Amino acid sequence: MSVVSALSAVRWTENGTPFSAPWHSENEAPVPARVVAVDDRTTAKAAYRMAREGTGLLWRGDFHNARQLLRAMDRLHQRSHPVPTADDAATLFHRHRAARAKRSGLLGRLLVVLEPDHSLGLRRAPDVREACDQAYGLVDGDPAAADDGTCVSLTELVGVLSAYEWHKRGVEIGALGARIHPAYGVFSPVRGEYIDLVAKAPFPDDAAPPVVFDLGTGTGVLAAVLARRGAGRVVATDINPRAVACARENMRRLGLADRVQVREADLWPSGRADLIVCNPPWLPARPTSALELGIYDPDSDLLRRFLDGLVDHLNPAGEAWLILSDLAEHLGLRTREELLARFTAAGLRIAGRSDTAPQHPRATDTADLLHEARRREVTSLWRLVRG
Template sequence: MSTISWTENDETRSARWYSENAAPPPEQVVVVDDRISAQSAYRMGRAGTGLLYRGDFHNARQLMSALDRRLRRDARGGGGGGGGGDAAALFHSHRAARARRAELLGRLLVVLEPDHSLRLRRAPDVRDACGHAYGPPAADDTGPTCVSLPEVLGVLSAYQWHLKGVDIPALRTSVHPAYGVFSPVRGEYIDLVADAPLPPSAPRPVVFDLGTGTGVLAAVLARRGARHVVATDINPRAVVCARANLRRLGLADRTRVDETDLWPSGRADLVVCNPPWLPARPTSDLELGIYDPGSAMLRRFLDGLTAHLTPVGEGWLILSDLAEHLGLRTRAELLAAVADAGLRVLARYDTSPRHPRAADSSDPLHIARAREVTSLWRLVPDSSPAEI
């Protein structure tokens, strides 16, 4: 594990360095407090210096907001939106700007004590939130940990989502996402799964839910009468989260959650997969629910589907077409991947996004988002009858 060092009150101090997105620790760290100006902080951060905050928590948040405003202003002045009429170029320019923003804001640092407390004036009690994100403090741990202020704020926000839950109308209750697990706030894809007809030859199907996340689709299908649901995820946090949600919903007796890389053993009457919808490389584990480099998970689902279906089975691919509007993948490429896997489309059901960003005209990707459609593709082996 990396460490980070600084000088404070003429004494050299150090702490473990932790970053959820695996950002390296800054080589130089200086202690700052409420007296630092946004201009000085911006200049030092741009030079790569870490700013260890020792003042008031709310002032630290205000400083972060001021740095963010300067970043956005400089991006506008320097043509940071870029890309012209090329949607793919605009997407990559937008991601690069977000990466620069994360890098600079991530240089505003705080120290967590061994019990996960934050010793800044007017700081909230972050111990439960940090315990939820990082695990409980070790009993024999006596050293502090240095993290970025944006990470602490993200941990607090994720913990509030976890406590409050996300309302799922199809379940008439909430599911509770965990830190580092994709939150099902985009309900349109859940409604597609709740409404699509089950395989007529298997009205009480055995179901595989690949990449289950919070377990929400497994829960919807179990509530719809599935005989048994096997949910999988490669993320240990997601496995724990899904098990907890399914247990809370009273569905543990009809579901199983495996920590595995996509496929469980055996065959199912229905295989459901909602892969990340953008074929680009994630910059952290927190982005794994959005970005799928080279459409790898999508292709593995398609290529492995026939071998994991019963003779009457079908696969449901839930996929946004945002990648098509951004010029990252064409519809022809998607259909070719389906055909190359020996599959054909039995039916398709579409819905439009309802999330706020679809109507946010200030979003650089607004044109693509406004055209986005999420679809449920019913797929069967090419040798299957025209209707099952």
């Protein structure tokens, strides 16, 4: 994936000279209509005022001062915006998301320019080249990048750097006895409870399935667990090219590339399988960026397509494992009755279910606005067969 967007450019003037650079935004934020150059002399109040007016602030000062300015702008924003409240969980959820989107848009107006080689020409700036190469792809041979570099928000760049540290470190997966290395833009398997469900669920007829489909594989973690459990052949799919590349690299690291085929596809590969596994996004809401596709599923579209396609892709004695949190139910976004009705409408019946409580820190964070719903959350592995 190229970092450069040929469809839009950031334009500004410095010392009477006009400049421009291609604009790139992972959350598809529009290019700022007005951009001014700012530096260490710019106060947080002035920066916050301009950002609120929609002005993009192109940073030309010290990198660490830019990080401090971003934090100061965030504090000013929080002071002037009360914490959302609501009488019901669904309304609170939507208000909370709207508030976060507004905050993200405002802080995203502090901008930096990456040089053609993805370096950052600011004082005391870290070496961001490897992180940006990993996130955006190499730009060698791209004439637009070679001429102009690329403009991104500082918040996005900070996210790229954080993701690269996760990528280098990897995430320890107990069920594998090894690490999975997530890539930028690919959902990280930090919630180990759903992995343990897959690691412990009994195979159909207590025999390792000859063919397994892992739909929406992400990092490939579930495909790897199933292969290590003895599955004959695992076909893992994902619509996200970054996820496909990430999963392939993880299979190579784990020595499973000969048993796990990773394909770019919108959910379904061709053929049938003895076991089909899917851990879809668990909240039926619209994502605000490609980075949220692992969490939000508009109108439960992916869930519905998974269930509706099972009868046509399962072998007669096969089984499907749906790994799904019930957080949506506690937030008033979907009912248990609606989920069960979807099973029936798809010609499926429940052969069994395993449950687990969340282990992630947010489940016990009382400061989280959605704490009450998260506290009651249960993640289930539904074993589904033909009805």
